[in-house]
Amino acid sequence: MKFVRRIAYRTFMFLLTLVLLVGIWELYKATGPQDGGILFGARVLPRANDTAMPHVSTMFSRYGRPEVRGSDKEIWQVVLSGAWFSLRLSLVGFFLGTTIGVGLAVLMARFKTVRRGLLPYLVMSQTVPLIALAPLVVSWGGKLEIGSFVWPRWLSASILGTFLAFFPVAVGTLRGLTSSPLAAVELMSSYAASWRQTLFKLRFPAAVPFMVPALKLGASGAVVGVVVAEISTGLKGGIGRLIIEYAREATGDPAKVFTAVFGAAALGLTMSGLVAFFDLFLMRNRPRETST
Amino acid sequence: MKTLDRVKNIATPFVFGIAFLGLWEGAVNGFDLKPYFLAAPSKIMEQFLNNTTRIWEATAVSGSNALIGLCIGTIFGIAMSFILSRFRFLNELVTPLAISLNAIPIFVLVAVLNNMYSITSEIPRRFMVTLVVYFIVLVNVARGLTQVSSIQVELMRSYAASEFAILRKVRVPNAIPYLFTALKVAAPASVITAFVSEYFGGLQNGLGSRITSNIANSKNAAAWAYVLGACLLGLAFYTVSIILEGLTRKGQSK
Amino acid sequence: MSVVANISAVEVIGASKIFNEGTDNQVDALLDVNLTIAPGEFVSLIGPSGCGKSTLLRLIANLLEPTQGEISVNGKTSAQARLDQEYGMAFQQAGLFDWRTVSKNIELPLELKGWDKKKRAVRAAEMLELVKLHDFGNMYPWQLSGGMQQRVAIARALAAHPPLLLMDEPFGALDEMTREYMQGELLRICAETATTVVFVTHSIPEAVYLSNRVVVMSPRPGRILEIIPVNLGSKRSELTRAADGFFRSITSVREALRGTHADHVASTAIRGVEDR
Numbered sequence: 074m075k076f077v078r079r080i081a082y083r084t085f086m087f088l089l090t091l092v093l094l095v096g097i098w099e100l101y102k103a104t105g106p107q108d109g110g111i112l113f114g115a116r117v118l119p120r121a122n123d124t125a126m127p128h129v130s131t132m133f134s135r136y137g138r139p140e141v142r143g144s145d146k147e148i149w150q151v152v153l154s155g156a157w158f159s160l161r162l163s164l165v166g167f168f169l170g171t172t173i174g175v176g177l178a179v180l181m182a183r184f185k186t187v188r189r190g191l192l193p194y195l196v197m198s199q200t201v202p203l204i205a206l207a208p209l210v211v212s213w214g215g216k217l218e219i220g221s222f223v224w225p226r227w228l229s230a231s232i233l234g235t236f237l238a239f240f241p242v243a244v245g246t247l248r249g250l251t252s253s254p255l256a257a258v259e260l261m262s263s264y265a266a267s268w269r270q271t272l273f274k275l276r277f278p279a280a281v282p283f284m285v286p287a288l289k290l291g292a293s294g295a296v297v298g299v300v301v302a303e304i305s306t307g308l309k310g311g312i313g314r315l316i317i318e319y320a321r322e323a324t325g326d327p328a329k330v331f332t333a334v335f336g337a338a339a340l341g342l343t344m345s346g347l348v349a350f351f352d353l354f355l356m357r358n359r360p361r362e363t364s365t
Numbered sequence: 366m367k368t369l370d371r372v373k374n375i376a377t378p379f380v381f382g383i384a385f386l387g388l389w390e391g392a393v394n395g396f397d398l399k400p401y402f403l404a405a406p407s408k409i410m411e412q413f414l415n416n417t418t419r420i421w422e423a424t425a426v427s428g429s430n431a432l433i434g435l436c437i438g439t440i441f442g443i444a445m446s447f448i449l450s451r452f453r454f455l456n457e458l459v460t461p462l463a464i465s466l467n468a469i470p471i472f473v474l475v476a477v478l479n480n481m482y483s484i485t486s487e488i489p490r491r492f493m494v495t496l497v498v499y500f501i502v503l504v505n506v507a508r509g510l511t512q513v514s515s516i517q518v519e520l521m522r523s524y525a526a527s528e529f530a531i532l533r534k535v536r537v538p539n540a541i542p543y544l545f546t547a548l549k550v551a552a553p554a555s556v557i558t559a560f561v562s563e564y565f566g567g568l569q570n571g572l573g574s575r576i577t578s579n580i581a582n583s584k585n586a587a588a589w590a591y592v593l594g595a596c597l598l599g600l601a602f603y604t605v606s607i608i609l610e611g612l613t614r615k616g617q618s619k
Numbered sequence: 620m621s622v623v624a625n626i627s628a629v630e631v632i633g634a635s636k637i638f639n640e641g642t643d644n645q646v647d648a649l650l651d652v653n654l655t656i657a658p659g660e661f662v663s664l665i666g667p668s669g670c671g672k673s674t675l676l677r678l679i680a681n682l683l684e685p686t687q688g689e690i691s692v693n694g695k696t697s698a699q700a701r702l703d704q705e706y707g708m709a710f711q712q713a714g715l716f717d718w719r720t721v722s723k724n725i726e727l728p729l730e731l732k733g734w735d736k737k738k739r740a741v742r743a744a745e746m747l748e749l750v751k752l753h754d755f756g757n758m759y760p761w762q763l764s765g766g767m768q769q770r771v772a773i774a775r776a777l778a779a780h781p782p783l784l785l786m787d788e789p790f791g792a793l794d795e796m797t798r799e800y801m802q803g804e805l806l807r808i809c810a811e812t813a814t815t816v817v818f819v820t821h822s823i824p825e826a827v828y829l830s831n832r833v834v835v836m837s838p839r840p841g842r843i844l845e846i847i848p849v850n851l852g853s854k855r856s857e858l859t860r861a862a863d864g865f866f867r868s869i870t871s872v873r874e875a876l877r878g879t880h881a882d883h884v885a886s887t888a889i890r891g892v893e894d895r
Contacts, residue, residue: 087461117488119481126481189374190381200553201599202560205572205592208580256714259682264731265702274727278718293468300470305564305577313473320476320565330476337473345468358718360761 095129102126127328132335135328148329152336155312159299159340162227162311166234167295167344173235174242174291175284181243182250182276183268192247195240203236204301211306230302230311237294245287249280282359285352292348296341312337404586412590419575420594427571428598430487431559434494435551435602441495442502443544449503450510450536463504471497472558475565490562497558501551502544509543510536545610552602560595572598626694628783628815629656629679634688636674647840648674652688654834654843658782661809661816663826663833665872671841672819673787679817680708680785693782704732706783707776711791713768715760715775722747722756725775732779746774749808766797773805777812784809784816791821799860802828806855823876827868828855835875845875 110118119126136149177195181188211229253275261271303313312333319330386406392398393405413420449455474496478489513535521531563573572595579588631654638646649671656662664672677683678690681697692700700706707728715724725743734742747753750770760768769789776784790798802825809816820826826833833847849868851859859865 083461086457087465090458090462093458117492119478124480186377189377191378193378194382197600197603200603201596202553202557204557204561205576205595208577209585209588209592212580212585254712254714256710256712257716259677260708260710260714261731262682263680263701263706263708264704264728266731270731274730275716278716281718289468293470296468297470297472300473301561301564304473304561305573316473316476317565320479323476323480327480330480334473334477338469341469342465345465358759360717360759 098126098129102128124324124327127331131328132331135326135332148332152312152315152332155310155315155333156336156340156343159296159303159311159313159337160343162231162299163234163292163295163340163344165228166231166299167238167292167348169231170235170238170291170295171242171288174239174287175246177239177243178246178250179272181247182272188247192244195244198240199244204233204298206236207233207298207302207305211302211308226306226308227310229306230299230308233302234295234298237298238291241290241294242284242287245283245290246280249283249287250276252283253279281355285355288348288352289345292344293341296344300337300340312340404589408586409589409593412586413593416587416590420591423570423572423575423591424594424598426568427556427559427563427573427595430490430562430571431494431555431598431602434491434559435498435555437491438495438498438555439502439548439551442499442547443506445499445503446506446510446540447532449507450532453511456507456511459503459507463500466500472561475562479565479567484566485568487568489565489567490559493562494555494558498551498555501554502547505543505547505550506540509540513539541613542610545606545613548606548609549603552606553599556595556599556602626658627655627691628658628660628693629654629817630689630691631655631675631679632689632691634675634678634685634690636671636678636683637686640686649678649685650840650842652841652843654846656815656817658815659813660832661806661818661830663818663820663830664836665820665823665826665833666836666841666844666876667838669839669841670836671839672836674841675836676785676787676817676819680706700783704728704779705781706785707779707781709769709772709776709784709786709789711788713760713765713772715768715771717760720757720759721752721763721771724760724771725778727775728779742778743774746778749777749811750774750804764797765793766801769793769801770804773808777808777814780812782815784814786816786818788819788821790825798825799857803856805829810853823869823872824860824865827851827865827872828860833868833872835872844878847871847875 106118106120107122108120112118123131136152137147140146140148140151177191181191210232211226213224213229250272257275257279258271261275266274299311300313302308303311304317307314307317315333316330316337319326319333323330389403390406393403449459472493475489475493478492482488510532517535518531521535526534559571560573563569563571564577569578572591576588576591576595579585579591631652634649634652635647636649638644638648652671652675654662654675664675666672674683678685679692679697681690681701690697693705695703695705715721716727719727722740722743725746726739729739729742744753744756747756750773752767752770752774755763755767755771760771763771772789773784776786790801793801805816806829808814816829818826818829827849830849833849835844835847836842837844847868851862851864851868
């Protein structure tokens, strides 16, 4: 019961924050300069007119209206299907990334040479914009052939998600696999357990608390990778492309782009929600940590 | 044994790196891979060296966006974290927001920001970087200011120290390592965000747009050269943050 | 008795252990240790910090290889004994796996030996009875107190009914009252299972209460100074703790330890041996 109360409280606070943000938005609209303004010598104040900053109510009502004039599809349907498309791509990227990440972590835990040689690159890779590779990878679409398999364009987006997901998963899993206390390893040794047995009966279960935050990072990485791939190349069907398209129409239809932005936010939250559920399952028998 | 260990620690990644490059070059030449798929390292280096000025210009644009956002975001983040440590109830509002923002591809807001400013403004990108950095710094520094050893606070209270004194003498020193942890994450994040923001249109003078345009013109090796530039930029930011952290570590136990 | 009685449970011959030989960090942990332990005996190793008692235990357990000398367990080499799981081990931290129930923790060595599910469950239940925790099989370690966790650790160590039990300060993290209770329980369990025990401890009264013989070790490099027999009979109880013989034995052990103190009075202070 306490658990449910905690979740209810957190959700309420979150909604309260959203209300405050909406309040700030509308307040600026009411009081801010209609054509933007200068602060500290630079044009940092955005335009407060209805074209640049539509009312929040307009943003929401936009969902109910058709996507393009004369179309029978309402925007919410289009945004939803776009988000669903991107979600599936993200899931593929996430699964691939997690598999590769965990596999690499096991290799690095097993072979010290591999760890020494690879770990610095893994750490470095988290600091360089791998996203820069997005256009390159997507350009393989339709042109790369392996036997009879022609590389579909959407796979590139998932691959980018994989790139961004597998690094945090690998690093976190490795930390977890090597986190077992010496006494536990000695215990397995005293049972003359093989490395494989030790891996499955000790190291992996002990690694779970470390993998949980790593999986969260992996999930958001997968979403970022997919969305960026879609945006940098206009991949058809995804939420990224919708954002770009609607952004182009912003002068005539300012609320439209917001619908897609909210869709992308929903995509991210859904993905992280799925992973959070999975995490709950993984940690089901562990002692509850006191929340800080 | 210790020196041998250190040598191995440095040499092994080197060997791995060179082996990787060698394999790459070999695969491209041996399998005759088309340049649109993978360009050979040698060609990439060639393009890099030929275009250094242009690469540098593009890097400067993306880099300055990242740097400005990084600085402003850090300042605002630190300021807000002080407020948060003073008015604890604000935590309840900020924390869920920060957590959910972590899950969302927040950079899509650039599409919205582009509309709120003129099309030739660099402000949307800098604003985006500021926002991302702000939350990273805020969450970490706030944690550093509030999660202090209760023993230390009790000690200060027993000296009838004011809240401000406790802040100065206990909380702030405790928060400094947290600040640098935040910077180590925020520095590369600022580069990535600056980068990604370029894909939303607007001025086409940064690294991101150069990469896309080179690919559109089928000049893949050149595109890779810009990618290399981007990687170097990210590394540079990260290295600086590590150096800054090292400077403050003097005298503290590891 | 049978021929088996002639095979020592543990035999240590001329064992030495040097860490980081030849470097600046060289540590002479053990020097020429000779020890023979008969089956069914309870032997304690006691000495100041750094005397090598934990190292000696790990040599017997084949978790370390001796630099010189030989170790045999039940007539086999220590390596073979480990492969055949001829001993069970318990540490100061109970070391139970958080993600397994109490029963599953006890089943761990049996799983590794390849026992089938039913046999494991039966044996685990048996062990739980032995340590008087039979209602706690489905609970998780973090739901149990420190003393109860150690009892589970002992149950796990004995699950495969090994003839030898190696213990490294298992009661060190427990409070005094729990400690005394656990000592009594340990003696009862070992009597019921006729297990040989090698027990490392910091505490003189604990060593005396539990053992047939107390092995007193010197500070680094670790050597055996003296082996003190304890003649308190095989049935020990709370009354034993008040007996004259108990205090005499404690004094003997203390003097044996202090015997080294005189040598060291000029140099480092001896830490770590308690008079609790």
